[in-house]
Amino acid sequence: MPPHTAAFPYMKKIKSTMAAVAQLATPETINGKKRNSIDNGQKKHGIIKGIKKVLNLPSKKTHNPEVTETKKEPTVEDIKEQIEKSHFSEASKNLIHLERKVLQDPLLQDQVQELESLYLKLENAVFKVITDSITETNGGLLSQAVSVIVEQEEEDAKRVSNNAKPRTWKRTWEDYVRLSVSERICKWDKFSHHGSPSSVSEHFLTLAKTLKTDLTHVVTHLKGYYPEDFDVCNTYGRHYHLFLLSQMEFVQEFELGYKDTYYVLCFVFNYYPNMILKNPIMAGHFDGSFLIDLLQSEVKTRLKVNYLAYEIDSVRTYMKRSLDLEVERWKSGNEPEIIGDCHHIELHIDIVQIYEAAIKHAAEINKDMADKVTYMLPPEVKEFLERYKASLAEFLEKNKTHSFYREIGIANLNCCRHFREFIEKRDKKFDLQQEMLSTILQCEDLVYDALFQYLYQELKVHFKKMSQGSALCSYQTMQDIIRTTEKSVSGLQTLCAPCYKDMIGRIQKHLVMEYLKRLLKKKVSHKNALQLQTLAKQINENANLISDFCDANKSEEEWLKAVIPKVAEIIRLQDVCAIQLEVATLVEAYPDIRNKQIEAILYFKGNLTRQDIKYILKVAEAVERRPSGKHKLFELIL
Numbered sequence: 001m002p003p004h005t006a007a008f009p010y011m012k013k014i015k016s017t018m019a020a021v022a023q024l025a026t027p028e029t030i031n032g033k034k035r036n037s038i039d040n041g042q043k044k045h046g047i048i049k050g051i052k053k054v055l056n057l058p059s060k061k062t063h064n065p066e067v068t069e070t071k072k073e074p075t076v077e078d079i080k081e082q083i084e085k086s087h088f089s090e091a092s093k094n095l096i097h098l099e100r101k102v103l104q105d106p107l108l109q110d111q112v113q114e115l116e117s118l119y120l121k122l123e124n125a126v127f128k129v130i131t132d133s134i135t136e137t138n139g140g141l142l143s144q145a146v147s148v149i150v151e152q153e154e155e156d157a158k159r160v161s162n163n164a165k166p167r168t169w170k171r172t173w174e175d176y177v178r179l180s181v182s183e184r185i186c187k188w189d190k191f192s193h194h195g196s197p198s199s200v201s202e203h204f205l206t207l208a209k210t211l212k213t214d215l216t217h218v219v220t221h222l223k224g225y226y227p228e229d230f231d232v233c234n235t236y237g238r239h240y241h242l243f244l245l246s247q248m249e250f251v252q253e254f255e256l257g258y259k260d261t262y263y264v265l266c267f268v269f270n271y272y273p274n275m276i277l278k279n280p281i282m283a284g285h286f287d288g289s290f291l292i293d294l295l296q297s298e299v300k301t302r303l304k305v306n307y308l309a310y311e312i313d314s315v316r317t318y319m320k321r322s323l324d325l326e327v328e329r330w331k332s333g334n335e336p337e338i339i340g341d342c343h344h345i346e347l348h349i350d351i352v353q354i355y356e357a358a359i360k361h362a363a364e365i366n367k368d369m370a371d372k373v374t375y376m377l378p379p380e381v382k383e384f385l386e387r388y389k390a391s392l393a394e395f396l397e398k399n400k401t402h403s404f405y406r407e408i409g410i411a412n413l414n415c416c417r418h419f420r421e422f423i424e425k426r427d428k429k430f431d432l433q434q435e436m437l438s439t440i441l442q443c444e445d446l447v448y449d450a451l452f453q454y455l456y457q458e459l460k461v462h463f464k465k466m467s468q469g470s471a472l473c474s475y476q477t478m479q480d481i482i483r484t485t486e487k488s489v490s491g492l493q494t495l496c497a498p499c500y501k502d503m504i505g506r507i508q509k510h511l512v513m514e515y516l517k518r519l520l521k522k523k524v525s526h527k528n529a530l531q532l533q534t535l536a537k538q539i540n541e542n543a544n545l546i547s548d549f550c551d552a553n554k555s556e557e558e559w560l561k562a563v564i565p566k567v568a569e570i571i572r573l574q575d576v577c578a579i580q581l582e583v584a585t586l587v588e589a590y591p592d593i594r595n596k597q598i599e600a601i602l603y604f605k606g607n608l609t610r611q612d613i614k615y616i617l618k619v620a621e622a623v624e625r626r627p628s629g630k631h632k633l634f635e636l637i638l
Contacts, residue, residue: 074094074097074098076114076118078094079091079094079095079098079118080118080121082094083118083121083122083125086125086141086144087144088122088125088126088141088144088145088147088148089144089147089148089151091118091122092122092148092151092152093151095115095118095119095122096151096152096155098111098115098118099115099119102115103162103164119167122148123169123172126145126148126149126169127145127172127173127176129141129142129144129145130142130145130173130176130177130180131176131179131180131183132180133145133180133221133222134180134181134184134214134217134218134222134236135184135214135217137221139221139225142222142225143225146225146226146227146230148169149169149170149173150227152167152169153169153170155167156168156169170230173230174235177235177236177239178239178242181214181236181239181240181243182239182243184210184214185206185207185210185211185214185240185243186243199260200251200254200256200260200263200264201259201260201262201263201264203247204263204264204266204267204271205263207244207247207267208267208271208272208275208276211240211272211276212275212276212279214236214240215233215236215237215240215276215277215282215286216279216281216282218232218233218236218237219233219281219282219285220281222236223285233282233285233286234286234287234289234290237277237286237290238290241290241291241292242290244272244294245292245294248268248294248295251264252299256303256306257310258307258310258311258314261303261306261307261310262307262310262311262361262365264303265303265304265307265365265369266364266365268294268295268300269365269366269369270364270365270366272294304369307365307369308369308372308373308376311358311361311362311373312358312373312376312377312380314358315354315355315358315377315380316380316383318350318354319350319351319354319380319381319384320384320387322347322350322351322354323347323384323387323388323391326345326347327391327395329345330395330399330402330408331395331399333402333403333404334404335403335404335407336404336407336408336410336411338494341493341494342410342414342494342495342496343407343408343410343411343414343494343495344411344414345411345412345414345415347388347415348415348418348419348422349418351381351384351419352418352422355377355381358373358377359373359374359377361373362374375431378431378432378433378436379431379432381423381432381436382432382435382436382439385419385436385439385440385443386439388443389439389442389443389446392412392443392446392447393446395408396409396446396447396450400450405450406451406491406492407494409447409450409451410447410451410492410494410495410499412443412447413444413447413448413495413499413503414495414496414499416440416443416444416447416499417496417498417499419440420437420440420441423436423437423440424437444502448503448506451492452488452506452507452510454488455484455485455488455507456510458484458488459481459484459485459510459511459514460514462477462480462481462484463481463514463515463517463518465477466478466515466518467518467521467522473535473538473539473541473542475538475541475542475545478541478542478545478546479545481511481545482545482546482549485507485511485549486549489503489504489507489553500553500554501554501555501556504550504553504554504555504557505550505555505556505557505560507550508546508549508550508555508557508560509557509560509633511546512546512560512563512564512633513633513636513637515542515543515546515564516563516564516567516633516634516637517637517638519539519567519601520597520600520601520637521600523603524603524604525603525604525605525606526604526605526606526607527606527607528607529574529607532571532572532574532604532605532607533572535568535571535604536568536569536571536572537568537572539564539565539567539568539571540564540565540568542564543561543564543565543568546564547561559589559631560633562589563586563589563590563633566582566585566586566589567586567601569582570582570583570586570601570602570605571601571604571605574607576608576612576615576616579602579605579608579612579616580615580616580619583598583616583619583620584619584620584622584623586598587620587623587625588623588624588625590631590633590634591623591625591626591627591628592627592632592633592634592635593633593634594634594635595617595620595621597634597637598616598617598620599613599617602616
């Protein structure tokens with residue numbers, strides 16, 4: 001068959017196809033509009049593809065398999081560059097690929113040394129990131145470093161199956177964690193037996209701050225980049241803890257002083273377990289499986305005993321120093337400071353602060369130590385108060401000519417009031433509470449006796465006049481007594497309000513006692529009822545003068561007001577039964593009155609028979625007496 005005859009079918013197809021192409025070359029309209037040029041282009045492209053298919057022509061994108069390009073193998077220099085640019089993931093993948101190739105091809109064994117050199121370079125770079133991560137927050141680099149470690153661990157499984165040595169980068173990671181911890185806080189070599197006494201305490205304060213900062217950093221900035229099987233929080237926590245154990249062993253070689261002992265105990269019992277490991281940020285991230293007691297039991301006991309001895313000795317020393325300084329101020333010749341219209345010294349403030357500071361310090365260790373210190377402090381406070389009383393008595397006795405003798409006395413009374421309030425506010429279990437209150441009251445008695453000594457001497461002269469002749473009930477004499485008392489009291493206005501009331505109460509009691517003393521010693525007897533009524537009236541008038549003075553000065557000793565009027569009433573009454581009732585009332589109100597004193601009152605009533613007196617005394621004895629430790633009157637009248 002002629003060649004052109006054989007090709008005829010193809011030519012026929014080509015002609016029909018070309019006709020279609022020609023039609024596309026002429027724009028047509030659809031509904032009066034030209035065809036879109038994009039549609040035409042798409043159809044032309046389809047037609048050309050059809051022609052190629054008909055003619056069995058090769059496509060433009062088809063390549064001969066024998067000329068396919070091969071991917072470029074990374075060179076040693078490429079991998080070095082990747083490591084230097086911190087492209088750790090790429091470098092690790094390329095190294096693994098190169099390692100497999102070298103291990104599988106005996107002809108490449110000369111590259112083993114270069115391979116290991118690259119691995120060492122990558123290892124150093126990756127674990128430098130791990131080491132630095134304890135203080136840095138470069139998440140991108142850390143993420144790469146961790147992924148490389150994970151990748152190398154996975155590759156280790158294949159190395160083992162191929163009888164190759166595993167690289168164990170995860171184990172190496174833990175070594176670098178330990179190293180980073182050691183480099184971070186290992187400063188112990190700065191301290192020695194010849195160092196500063198506070199070197200240990202300063203070291204443990206630094207440790208506490210560093211531990212809290214670093215473990216918080218592990219939780220907030222490192223944990224999220226590690227797989228769970230790394231157990232990153234407990235791993236770091238374990239190495240910090242092991243470091244602390246080594247520090248504690250070293251501490252035991254020292255003879256620690258007060259401050260160092262205190263901070264070691266604070267660290268072991270509070271700062272580390274509570275303020276660091278139980279910090280809200282770290283709660284739930286550390287399971288405590290790594291915790292071992294930082295100190296052996298016998299070492300803990302020894303440090304606790306030493307601390308308690310140091311603390312109590314410190315309290316004793318500071319209290320003594322405060323008292324010594326205060327005594328020096330008394331002797332300086334200066335007037336005490338006036339605060340809020342009251343003379344003031346700060347001794348009570350110093351002592352309370354020393355007391356409370358000791359408990360607060362111990363509480364920083366734990367509650368058990370705070371309880372022990374609280375139990376051991378009362379004897380020290382009692383001992384201090386005894387020294388205070390002795391110092392006060394000595395000053396008052398030897399410095400009566402001091403320019404500010406009265407003012408210093410007033411300031412100490414105000415101070416005693418604060419001490420009393422401090423002691424009374426303690427728990428009822430406060431050991432030695434009553435003994436301490438008794439000492440404070442003795443201190444107050446010392447000062448009041450010193451302040452009133454001149455007043456009482458002057459009043460004694462006036463009361464003596466009352467005992468002479470008919471002046472017993474002299475209204476004028478009692479007025480003189482009140483005026484003298486008012487003048488003396490006017491110089492005591494800088495007492496604090498509670499002390500001022502106490503002072504007025506003491507004066508009221510002194511006036512009542514002195515008046516009753518003179519009354520009971522007076523051997524005057526009247527048979528005439530009018531005379532007895534007159535005497536009773538005069539006694540009441542004197543009683544009113546005392547009461548009016550005390551009321552004006554806001555005395556709260558109400559129990560003293562009725563005693564003189566009751567005596568006057570017994571003198572006034574004539575009916576024996578009424579007298580019996582009044583005496584019974586007097587005994588009930590003042591149970592410390594003795595029969596001898598009742599007889600002295602009844603002596604005024606010359607119209608009573610001996611039988612009447614016996615009967616009245618018998619009634620008085622029948623009254624149930626309920627002694628009051630606070631209200632003592634007649635037993636003080638000799």
